[in-house]
Amino acid sequence: MEPVLVDFATRPAELANAVVRQHRCVIASSYVAVAAGGYLKVSFTVEDEEDVAPEAALRVTVLGAAVPVDLSLNDEVLTEGLSLPDDGDPGGVREYVMTMPGKALRQGVNVLRIRNAGTADLGGDSLLRVRTVAVEAAEDAGRAAAEHVRAADEGRGTVRTFATERRTLDAPVWEPGPRLLLRLGQEGEELPARLSWRATDGAESAVAFRGDLSGFQGHFRTADGAIGELRGTLTERRAVEDVTAEAVGQYFAAEEEHDGMWRAAGQLCLLLDDDGAPVERVTWSDRKGDATSLTLRTAVTGGSGPAADGERRDVTGEVSRVEASDEFREWGEVAANLLLKDNDKWLAHRNRADLEFVFGGPFAVTAYTLTSANDFPDRDPSDWTLEGSRDGKTWKRLDARQNERFGGRFDTREFSFANAVAYRHYRLSISANSGGHETQLCRVRFFDGGDTPPQPGVCDFIGYRQRAGTEPVGYRGTIVPGPALGPEDEEGAEAAEPLLAGDFTDTARRLQDAARLLDRLTRNLRS
Known part of the structure; x- marks a missing residue:
């Protein structure tokens, strides 16, 4: 059968083999809010009877609090009052997954109804925030789930563009602000939940992200001291190589300090560009509770460093x-x-x-x-x-x-x-x-004024990291080349592998051991 997809996380919403109607719903920035007693009706078509799969999989992705849901297909009840367990994350992403018998589908138009079975309660969140709806053959569901995981992993290597608005203190209306480009963290880490930064001109901003990173709310202080509110909406996701002409992120060989010893801690990518002065301090945390804070020796964006040997x-x-x-x-x-x-x-x-x-x-x-x-x-x-x-x-x-x-x-x-x-x-x-x-x-x-040339072995940021439930440790990093797009560069030579700052420690230790051995041999020969 032809897959069905409804994605409210984009503007306009992406619809594939689907027509959507609603009752008691409001369109938000990255989801549709269904009030208590309201519902979404998703109409889709099965062309031929032989296209009806023996089993079909239904996936409904929601945001926020767990709300009971009634699901029906062609007026046949699939489930009533289905509610996912509360995982303690009020802004998290949840997914309802269930298998529907093929006989529930029919040739021609099918109608899936997703109803908010909760009750209006002023003391709690009764909104059902629907982000995506998908219907596909059950045999395709496993492949789709794997693709979903792969896409999520690749999303960590994606530059996100946010359109922003600002409202200074006591101002009556929001005004358009500069766009924000963002990518930070290490491979395998969670996406940020909170982020703050300070620029070299003294301007500061702090924001908290929605659960799906579709937007944020925060506050700011300009270089001249004005304060106000800041909010943003995700407008675009692009691969890193597609934005290098507009803003180049920095890659760092990172180290953590444990028991007085610095150890290699992977590679950190930092790209934070709000059309303002270069960033000098960044702090963020993710939804797992891990926190990172660092101060940069030089600006992230080029063109503002001191002159090298008086050159410009x-x-x-x-x-x-x-x-x-x-x-x-x-x-x-x-x-x-x-x-x-x-x-x-x-x-x-x-x-x-x-x-x-x-x-x-x-x-x-x-x-x-x-x-x-x-x-x-x-x-x-x-x-x-x-x-x-x-x-x-x-x-x-x-x-x-x-x-x-x-x-x-x-x-x-x-x-x-x-x-x-x-x-x-x-x-x-x-x-x-x-x-x-x-x-x-x-x-x-x-x-x-020119850029100061990188100095091998000199740290370019210093800070701390704290994993959830553990003690904080020292954190530092040295600028290294970004990952190559292929095994060879344009000249056909092998791409250079980034050298971790931790490698210098091991090399120095081996050199010291060799020096001691040579010293002993020299004394033995003399004697």
Whole structure:
């Protein structure tokens, strides 16, 4: 028989061979809430009589408290008052699984009814939160269950994107906030239940996730001290390799301290990007009660570290797009030309204009250059400001110039300023030019302070871990390359295996033993 699937965890809901009707139900972000006495009717079709399986398996996934359920198929009662045992997790995921005799199905349209058999009780949670419904041949159920487990395991290697909203203290309405990219933890660990982080500019956030990680509720404090509420909804799940151009997670060879000895503790992946400044401290816990907290030596996202030996880095190539308040499209004198290395230019038909440069990730720009265009010196900018923004909405002034002059055509001038905060958006607002009716530039380039090169054997985070029911232990890690996508790289050479920090301890011990042996041999030879 053709499988039936209803998935309310996506928007819009995914329906396969199913039509859904409802009574006393409300659509939520990742489930349908069925009130006491309400029900869902799932209609599906069995094409031919020979497609009717000897047995069919029904799986209904619900969230939250255990609520009694009545199930019927084609007005025939399958079960009444079925309730799963309470596992003590009020936000957990539960699954009703049962086998239906093939004779209960019929050729043509079949109707499955899922009814909330509970009673309205103001002292308890009487809502039945249905997330998925599936009907399939019983022989396929085992394979589907294995696929479900595999998908859950792969989900731990998935980057989740959350759309967020913010409401500052005493504000009447929620406002859209920056998106949040998230992946953290080690292979085999539970997904986070609570998460808090602090950025290098002092901004802080703390959230608690729903049981299925479909959203969160929390609070925040901005870098300038404003506080408010924070909430988010899962909008996308993507494989890690699909987001590396947008935000690159860090991989660490982790160690735990037991009885004064550091021991290898697997590999930790950390990707937390909220379009703000780089993260410097992260704390999280899962539903099993395991807790982890760490402070990073360097920022997770690139482009904000201190300069290496006084060098700086040209990050213009990281600009994903540039937008102008005005440009001369008819002659191809558009803002995109500002990122090229040839002599094409950008021209605006007015004496003031705005240019917004959007980077693929946050960068702490500390210098920029402007190159004058090919003609008409009176079109050269003379007064302007450079601003930075994490979300493209709230801007901070970084640099301001007045009465500037260029030495000639295609003259490049550099402007530096102090900045330690990484922004994704930079806006050059030209408020005056050198007297002309139009404004133009040939080229714009951006520079940050550069990155400190990784130092082998130096820990890049320090913190603690505590397994549920056990004592806390020290936790530290060193940055290593991420897992290879295949056995060989593009050059055909073997991919390098990440070296755990714990390996250095064993190597040093063996070297010390060898040194002692050589010392004894030397003394014996002399004697």
